[in-house]
Amino acid sequence: MRGHRLLLPGVLVGGMLLVALAGPLLPIADPVRQDVAGRLTLSSAAHWLGQDEFGRDVLSRLILGARVSLAIAVASTVLGAVAGTLLGLVGGYFRGLAEIVTMRTAEIVLCFPPLLLALLVVTLLGPGAGTLILCLAIVFTPAFARVAYAATLSVRALDYVTAQVALGKPAVLILWRTLLPNIAPPLIVQISLTVAAALMLESGLSFLGLGVVPPAPSWGLMIRGARATMEQAPLLLLWPCLALTGAVVALNLLCDRLREVLDPRGGGRGRPGFLRVFPALRTPSRDKAASTGLLALRGLTLEINGPFGAVPVVRDVSLTLAAGETLALVGESGSGKTLTALAAMGLLPSAVRVVSGQILYADRNGATQDLLRLPEKDLRRLRGQDLAMIFQDPSSSLNPLLRVGAHLAETLRAHHAGGPLTARVVDLLRQVGLPDPARCAQMYPHELSGGQRQRVMIAVAVANHPRLLLADEPTTALDVTVQAQILDLLASLKRAEGGLGMLFVTHNLAVVARIADRVAVMYAGELVEEGPVADVFATPRHPYTAALIASTPEGEAERLTAIPGTVPQPWAMPPGCRFAPRCSMAKPACDAAPPPVAIPAPGRATRCLRWEEMA
Amino acid sequence: MNAITSLVRAEGLTRGFGGRAGLFRNATPVMAVRGVDLEIHRGEALGVVGESGCGKSTLGRLLLRLMPPTDGRVLFDGSDLAKTSRPGLRAMRRRMQMVFQDPFGSLDPRRSVGAQIADGLAAADPDRIAALLGQVGLDPAQAQRLPHEFSGGQRQRIAIARALAPKPDFIVADEPVSALDVSIQAQIVNLLADLRSELGLALLFISHDLHVVRHLCDRVLVMYLGRVVEQGPAAAIFADPAHPYTRALLAATPSMRQAQVGTALQGELPSVANPPSGCVFRTRCPEARPSCAEAVPMLETVAPGRQIACLRAKEIYACLTHPVASICWRAAGMRTRYETAPRA
Numbered sequence: 001m002r003g004h005r006l007l008l009p010g011v012l013v014g015g016m017l018l019v020a021l022a023g024p025l026l027p028i029a030d031p032v033r034q035d036v037a038g039r040l041t042l043s044s045a046a047h048w049l050g051q052d053e054f055g056r057d058v059l060s061r062l063i064l065g066a067r068v069s070l071a072i073a074v075a076s077t078v079l080g081a082v083a084g085t086l087l088g089l090v091g092g093y094f095r096g097l098a099e100i101v102t103m104r105t106a107e108i109v110l111c112f113p114p115l116l117l118a119l120l121v122v123t124l125l126g127p128g129a130g131t132l133i134l135c136l137a138i139v140f141t142p143a144f145a146r147v148a149y150a151a152t153l154s155v156r157a158l159d160y161v162t163a164q165v166a167l168g169k170p171a172v173l174i175l176w177r178t179l180l181p182n183i184a185p186p187l188i189v190q191i192s193l194t195v196a197a198a199l200m201l202e203s204g205l206s207f208l209g210l211g212v213v214p215p216a217p218s219w220g221l222m223i224r225g226a227r228a229t230m231e232q233a234p235l236l237l238l239w240p241c242l243a244l245t246g247a248v249v250a251l252n253l254l255c256d257r258l259r260e261v262l263d264p265r266g267g268g269r270g271r272p273g274f275l276r277v278f279p280a281l282r283t284p285s286r287d288k289a290a291s292t293g294l295l296a297l298r299g300l301t302l303e304i305n306g307p308f309g310a311v312p313v314v315r316d317v318s319l320t321l322a323a324g325e326t327l328a329l330v331g332e333s334g335s336g337k338t339l340t341a342l343a344a345m346g347l348l349p350s351a352v353r354v355v356s357g358q359i360l361y362a363d364r365n366g367a368t369q370d371l372l373r374l375p376e377k378d379l380r381r382l383r384g385q386d387l388a389m390i391f392q393d394p395s396s397s398l399n400p401l402l403r404v405g406a407h408l409a410e411t412l413r414a415h416h417a418g419g420p421l422t423a424r425v426v427d428l429l430r431q432v433g434l435p436d437p438a439r440c441a442q443m444y445p446h447e448l449s450g451g452q453r454q455r456v457m458i459a460v461a462v463a464n465h466p467r468l469l470l471a472d473e474p475t476t477a478l479d480v481t482v483q484a485q486i487l488d489l490l491a492s493l494k495r496a497e498g499g500l501g502m503l504f505v506t507h508n509l510a511v512v513a514r515i516a517d518r519v520a521v522m523y524a525g526e527l528v529e530e531g532p533v534a535d536v537f538a539t540p541r542h543p544y545t546a547a548l549i550a551s552t553p554e555g556e557a558e559r560l561t562a563i564p565g566t567v568p569q570p571w572a573m574p575p576g577c578r579f580a581p582r583c584s585m586a587k588p589a590c591d592a593a594p595p596p597v598a599i600p601a602p603g604r605a606t607r608c609l610r611w612e613e614m615a
Numbered sequence: 616m617n618a619i620t621s622l623v624r625a626e627g628l629t630r631g632f633g634g635r636a637g638l639f640r641n642a643t644p645v646m647a648v649r650g651v652d653l654e655i656h657r658g659e660a661l662g663v664v665g666e667s668g669c670g671k672s673t674l675g676r677l678l679l680r681l682m683p684p685t686d687g688r689v690l691f692d693g694s695d696l697a698k699t700s701r702p703g704l705r706a707m708r709r710r711m712q713m714v715f716q717d718p719f720g721s722l723d724p725r726r727s728v729g730a731q732i733a734d735g736l737a738a739a740d741p742d743r744i745a746a747l748l749g750q751v752g753l754d755p756a757q758a759q760r761l762p763h764e765f766s767g768g769q770r771q772r773i774a775i776a777r778a779l780a781p782k783p784d785f786i787v788a789d790e791p792v793s794a795l796d797v798s799i800q801a802q803i804v805n806l807l808a809d810l811r812s813e814l815g816l817a818l819l820f821i822s823h824d825l826h827v828v829r830h831l832c833d834r835v836l837v838m839y840l841g842r843v844v845e846q847g848p849a850a851a852i853f854a855d856p857a858h859p860y861t862r863a864l865l866a867a868t869p870s871m872r873q874a875q876v877g878t879a880l881q882g883e884l885p886s887v888a889n890p891p892s893g894c895v896f897r898t899r900c901p902e903a904r905p906s907c908a909e910a911v912p913m914l915e916t917v918a919p920g921r922q923i924a925c926l927r928a929k930e931i932y933a934c935l936t937h938p939v940a941s942i943c944w945r946a947a948g949m950r951t952r953y954e955t956a957p958r959a
């Protein structure tokens with residue numbers, strides 16, 4: 001399927017090679033036969049591209065020159081690549097003495113100016129194509145060695161290489177079968193750059209008289225000859241330059257495509273989704289006034305543009321968060337829990353699109369706003385002031401170049417004009433339990449531990465007394481003892497800031513039990529159950545919730561109750577209940593249509609047809 | 616415990632990193648593992664718990680000799696791995712295997728899963744590959760596929776199949792379920808438990824999830840900053856943790872079914888490069904006394920099969936045998952509270 005990407009560069013390079021190889025068989029003029037009378041004439045029927053300063057045919061010199069130029073470029077690159085890769089592989093894999101011998105040798109060669117090296121080799125061996133190949137190969141080897149060495153160092157640390165060692169495989173086999181294919185992509189890029197460089201260098205060295213010996217044709221010699229007469233016949237300079245450029249572009253294209261095709265995962269896919277602001281929905285919001293609580297999601301549906309067209313990743317999610325309440329949003333990866341939470345902040349990865357729904361937020365003045373239909377200007381005023389967020393990875397959410405205090409000052413300044421900030425900054429850092437807050441404000445993020453960084457993130461989030469705090473897996477990257485500290489901190493902050501509503505996204509049911517008042521369970525983009533934590537955990541009303549609880553390794557059960565199968569892919573969702581294929585209670589009706597939301601008790605909801613049968 | 620029945624035995628295992636003094640190098644090595652003794656019997660599952668940076672992964676790799684120890688030795692089935700010849704070690708490696716944490720990094724992305732499982736076999740026998748895939752609950756017809764065509768849980772099954780291929784006696788599983796979703800975690804934990812009972816595998820199970828360890832392991836080793844602070848039968852340790860660190864660790868581990876009352880630890884793990892003098896835990900220990908800074912506490916037996924490394928081991932031992940432990944803890948002036956009650 002991906003092979004066709006090689007077609008265009010393959011035809012170009014293949015054509016070029018074919019013409020060069022078939023050169024002597026083609027009915028073209030003798031490239032070295034001089035014709036003084038016809039020197040510097042423009043194109044004619046006999047000489048399509050004209051004649052050079054000795055009256056030789058330019059076209060035939062171009063074609064036969066390609067043989068020499070390409071042969072030198074390809075041969076020297078292959079030699080350099082083989083030698084360099086070998087040095088880099090051995091040095092990077094065995095380290096120690098092998099590393100010193102191989103890499104230091106390569107570095108010494110790298111320090112030598114290429115021209116000086118060429119002069120040296122040519123003086124020793126005399127000019128000619130063979131000398132040039134050897135000389136260029138020596139020049140290229142260190143670059144390959146360094147690329148191979150760096151790639152080997154990163155690949156050898158990967159678990160699949162360790163697994164080969166653990167299987168008792170000999171080192172040669174590991175190098176050949178496991179390391180080499182996996183360090184190939186950067187090497188292929190290096191090859192494409194080197195072939196181009198070799199073509200250029202060959203031209204340069206021949207131009208200087210160090211390479212191919214006249215009258216044998218080569219592109220470099222053609223440029224050299226044309227330079228002397230470039231004022232009378234500028235076209236003579238153009239042809240070899242065009243050939244050179246064309247060859248370099250075609251080879252680069254081929255190597256680039258080759259690298260993509262060799263990647264089993266298919267290049268280009270799986271790029272990180274950058275968060276971006278999404279445009280406000282145009283459709284008017286219906287009965288906003290009927291909303292209760294701080295935040296209410298109604299029928300939120302999000303789509304993603306996947307390989308098989310638009311697929312809904314979050315479908316018809318409705319939930320309510322009251323002021324002062326902590327609502328935990330629980331689900332496995334791919335359940336849409338993070339996307340749902342991000343949408344409430346008006347931030348989504350660029351591939352995700354809001355299709356329909358409402359996100360109703362009751363602001364400080366008691367007015368209800370639909371965040372999905374709010375202009376970006378108003379939304380930005382809310383973000384950071386009314387709405388605040390804590391992310392999973394505390395190390396990547398702080399700017400490494402800014403001091404801790406600067407992060408806080410920036411947030412404070414963005415929403416309040418002027419005033420003495422230092423005192424407030426230190427106060428905030430003390431509030432989140434950082435030792436020696438004044439000194440801490442002067443530190444850079446890398447000087448803090450993971451838990452301390454998360455405390456700073458929390459300080460930034462609560463700086464402007466938000467009314468809604470969104471915490472996306474805030475403790476997942478932390479150790480348990482630090483996790484306990486952060487959970488305690490969040491609970492005490494909630495007590496201090498009366499009326500702060502918290503939406504807590506997590507996959508960990510035990511954390512939910514510790515921190516949340518109510519829980520909403522998501523599965524494959526749908527909300528399957530919602531209710532008070534104690535009730536839901538004691539008497540789950542959806543088989544998925546029950547299975548999740550049963551699969552948590554706590555208690556005395558000899559064997560865990562695993563949920564068979566895997567979460568369905570967003571583009572292959574079952575037509576009816578999305579959990580039906582993995583559900584032990586599924587019946588034919590479950591597959592027919594998506595089950596409606598049922599209300600088993602006040603304050604609880606489930607999306608299951610058979611909730612009444614769950615004891 | 617006699618040496619003949621133990622399959623894996625480590626004595627004074629120590630590993631430092633970057634200790635070689637040189638022109639531009641710091642001469643003090645970072646000690647990732649310090650003086651660990653352990654024994655694993657045939658068919659036994661030993662859990663290693665601790666927070667990140669406590670040296671548990673390094674310990675696993677030392678036992679398999681994927682890295683040489685700075686000091687101490689590892690005996691596998693009675694023979695010293697350091698004294699085994701290179702071909703002998705390669706042959707012995709087939710009897711001890713490893714399962715890694717990251718299901719996306721543990722398989723070569725460019726080779727079919729069948730070929731990677733065949734790496735563990737003497738010859739690439741399609742029937743045997745199919746049997747192994749079936750054993751870990753995968754469709755044998757998928758052997759020709761590349762790893763990226765599988766989900767995280769399926770990849771972990773493939774990695775387990777590869778580890779099982781050479782019919783090992785001992786498997787080190789380094790956080791094999793932490794990168795997986797809860798519902799998938801249970802599948803893998805069950806699979807490991809089944810394989811252990813079917814094949815009589817000895818298992819070193821490294822995890823930061825205490826609940827999983829309690830479920831799967833016979834014995835537990837609690838590590839802090841490269842040292843073992845407590846070891847003993849899993850059931851006893853989880854029911855009645857003795858070392859102040861173990862108590863704090865259990866108190867910090869959130870539970871769905873139990874409401875815990877416990878002391879939250881202050882601060883975070885000190886840097887491994889610059890550990891505290893004396894008892895490494897003393898900077899965070901609620902029970903620390905001035906004398907804790909002076910000497911490194913050795914592991915002492917406090918109950919049958921249970922050992923802790925704490926200067927106050929005697930007081931703790933007295934409380935473990937006391938009819939009402941919590942009263943005794945309070946009477947001894949111990950501050951680490953750890954009590955559990957079922958959630959309402």
